[in-house]
Amino acid sequence: xxxxxxxxxxxxxxxxxxxxxxxxxxxxxxxxxxxxxxxxxxxxxxxxxxxxxxxxxxxxxxxxxxxxxxxxxxxxxxxxxxxxxxxxxxxxxxxxxxxxxxxxxxxxxxxxxxxxxxxxxxxxxxxxxxxxxxxxxxxxxxxxxxxxxxxxxxxxxxxxxxxxxxxxxxxxxxxxxxxxxxxxxxxxxxxxxxxxxxxxxxxxxxxxxxxxxxxxxxxxxxxxxxxx
Amino acid sequence: xxxxxxxxxxxxxxxxxxxxxxxxxxxxxxxxxxxxxxxxxxxxxxxxxxxxxxxxxxxxxxxxxxxxxxxxxxxxxxxxxxxxxxxxxxxxxxxxxxxxxxxxxxxxxxxxxxxxxxxxxxxxxxxxxxxxxxxxxxxxxxxxxxxxxxxxxxxxxxxxxxxxxxxxxxxxxxxxxxxxxxxxxxxxxxxxxxxxxxxxxxxxxxxxxxxxxxxxxxxxxxxxxxxxxxxxxxxxxxxxxxxxxxxxxxxxxxxxxxxxxxxxxxxxxxxxxxxxxxxxxxxxxxxxxxxxxxxxx
Numbered sequence: 372x373x374x375x376x377x378x379x380x381x382x383x384x385x386x387x388x389x390x391x392x393x394x395x396x397x398x399x400x401x402x403x404x405x406x407x408x409x410x411x412x413x414x415x416x417x418x419x420x421x422x423x424x425x426x427x428x429x430x431x432x433x434x435x436x437x438x439x440x441x442x443x444x445x446x447x448x449x450x451x452x453x454x455x456x457x458x459x460x461x462x463x464x465x466x467x468x469x470x471x472x473x474x475x476x477x478x479x480x481x482x483x484x485x486x487x488x489x490x491x492x493x494x495x496x497x498x499x500x501x502x503x504x505x506x507x508x509x510x511x512x513x514x515x516x517x518x519x520x521x522x523x524x525x526x527x528x529x530x531x532x533x534x535x536x537x538x539x540x541x542x543x544x545x546x547x548x549x550x551x552x553x554x555x556x557x558x559x560x561x562x563x564x565x566x567x568x569x570x571x572x573x574x575x576x577x578x579x580x581x582x583x584x585x586x587x588x589x590x591x592x593x594x595x596x597x598x599x
Numbered sequence: 600x601x602x603x604x605x606x607x608x609x610x611x612x613x614x615x616x617x618x619x620x621x622x623x624x625x626x627x628x629x630x631x632x633x634x635x636x637x638x639x640x641x642x643x644x645x646x647x648x649x650x651x652x653x654x655x656x657x658x659x660x661x662x663x664x665x666x667x668x669x670x671x672x673x674x675x676x677x678x679x680x681x682x683x684x685x686x687x688x689x690x691x692x693x694x695x696x697x698x699x700x701x702x703x704x705x706x707x708x709x710x711x712x713x714x715x716x717x718x719x720x721x722x723x724x725x726x727x728x729x730x731x732x733x734x735x736x737x738x739x740x741x742x743x744x745x746x747x748x749x750x751x752x753x754x755x756x757x758x759x760x761x762x763x764x765x766x767x768x769x770x771x772x773x774x775x776x777x778x779x780x781x782x783x784x785x786x787x788x789x790x791x792x793x794x795x796x797x798x799x800x801x802x803x804x805x806x807x808x809x810x811x812x813x814x815x816x817x818x819x820x821x822x823x824x825x826x827x828x829x830x831x832x833x834x835x836x837x838x839x840x841x842x843x844x845x846x847x848x849x850x851x852x853x854x855x856x857x858x859x860x861x862x863x864x865x866x867x868x869x870x871x872x873x874x875x876x877x878x879x880x881x882x883x884x885x886x887x888x889x890x891x892x893x894x895x896x
Contacts, residue, residue, distance in 0.1 A: 420807075442812075449809035462801055477810035479604050521808070 630830025
C-alpha cells in the first residue's frame with residue numbers, strides 16, 4: 372500500500388528532515404510513528420499525502436510513484452487519504468454537519484449522497500445529536516471526532532493522523548483511539564504519529580521509531596521505548 | 600461542470616463580496632477609475648482613427664491638363680494614369696464640371712462666376728486616388744512628368760503630418776491603456792489578497808480533502824466577474840450620456856469636411872460593451888491571480 376525507498380528530504384532552507392528512509396506499510400495495518408520533536412515524523416507522514424515531495428528516493432502509494440505525480444492528479448490521491456491533525460482544523464463558522472459535508476461538497480459529490488454519508492459518519496463517531504453545533508460549542512474531544520468524521524466520510528483507504536490526541540485529556544484520548552480501532556477494523560490503513568507512551572504501550576500495534584530523520588526501530592506490537 | 604457546483608461558486612463568490620464589503624468597494628473603485636480613463640482614451644483614439652480614415656479616403660490628386668490638349672491626348676493621359684500601380688481609381692472632370700462645382704461650392708457668391716460659362720478659363724482635370732495615402736506624393740510626382748499636365752495638386756504635407764500624428768497617438772494610447780489595465784489588475788489582486796488570509800484555512804482544508812484547483816478558483820472567478828461588472832456600471836453610464844453630449848455639441852461646430860465624430864449610435868453602445876468586457880477581464884484576472892499563491896503544491 373505504502374512503500375518508501377531510500378527517501379531523503381531536504382527543505383529549501385537546508386534543513387535535512389529525512390535521510391534514507393525505506394519502509395513498507397501493508398493495507399489494513401495500524402502503525403504508530405514515534406520519536407522526539409524534530410525527528411522527522413511530520414515530514415515522513417506528509418510525504419504520504421503529497422504535502423511534501425521527496426528530494427530523493429521513491430514514495431509509492433498503491434504502486435504509483437507520487438513523487439512523479441502530476442499536479443492535477445494530486446486531488447485524486449487525497450480523496451483516498453483522510454488526514455487528521457492535532458489542532459482539528461475545523462472551519463469555525465460551520466456546524467459539525469457542515470464541516471463534514473464540506474469535504475464531500477468540494478469534491479463535487481452528489482448532494483443526496485452527501486446527506487446520507489455525513490449523518491452515517493457522525494453517527495459512527497457518536498455525534499449525530501450534535502450535528503448542528505459549531506466547533507466553539509463542542510469540547511476538544513468532540514471537535515476531534517468531527518475532524519475524524521470529515522477524514523473518513525469519503526471512505527478513504529488510508530487515514531493519517533498527526534498527533535491526534537496531543538491536545539486532549541487522557542479519557543478523551545481513549546475515546547478517539549476506540550474510533551481509530553473501529554476504522555482500522557474495517558480495513559482502513561491507519562498511520563498515527565504520536566507522543567503518547569500510554570497509548571502506544573497499551574494498544575499494541577506496529578511501531579516505527581524515528582531519530583534524526585532515520586528509522587531506528589520498526590517492530591510489530593512494539594513499545595513506545597524511550598524517555599521523553 | 601455540475602449545476603450544483605456552479606451555484607455553489609456563485610453563492611460563495613457573492614457571499615465573499617458582501618462579507619468583505621469595504622474591500623469590494625476598493626476593488627470596484629479600481630475597476631471604475633480604470634475604465635473611465637480607458638473609455639476617454641478609446642474615444643480619443645478611435646475618433647482620431649476615424650478622422651485618419653476619412654482623410655485617407657478623401658485624399659486625392661488633382662492633375663490639371665494643359666489648356667490646348669486635344670481629346671485624344673486627354674484619353675491617352677487617362678490610360679497612362681491607369682497604368683500606374685498604386686492608383687486605385689481615377690476620374691475625368693471636364694472644365695464645365697469644374698466650373699459647376701466651383702459655383703456650387705461658393706454658394707451665393709458663386710453666381711458671379713456664372714458669367715464664365717461663356718468662356719471657361721478652367722482646366723480639364725483628372726482626379727486620381729491611390730491605394731494608400733503614402734502613395735500620394737510619388738504618384739503625384741510621376742503624373743507631373745507627363746507633358747500634357749500643367750500642374751498637380753494634393754494635400755501633401757498636411758495629410759502626411761496628420762497621419763503621422765495619428766500613428767503616434769495610437770501607440771501612445773495603446774501604451775497608456777495597457778499600463779492602466781495592468782495597474783488595475785494589480786490593485787484588484789492586492790485588494791482581494793487582503794481578504795484571502797481569512798480564507799486560507801478554508802482553502803487549506805479544500806486542498807487536503809482533494810478539491811481540484813479549478814474548484815477552489817471557482818468562487819474567485821465569480822467574485823472577479825462581479826467586481827468587473829459592477830465596476831463598469833458607472834463608466835458605461837458616463838460613456839452613454841457623456842458621448843451623447845459631446846457628439847451633439849461638438850460635431851456641429853467641427854465643420855471641416857473630414858473631421859466627423861463617430862456617431863453616438865452604434866459607437867457608444869459598442870464602447871460600452873467593450874468596457875463591460877474589459878471590466879470583467881481585469882476583475883477575473885486580478886481575482887484569480889490573488890489565489891494563485893495558495894494553490895501551489
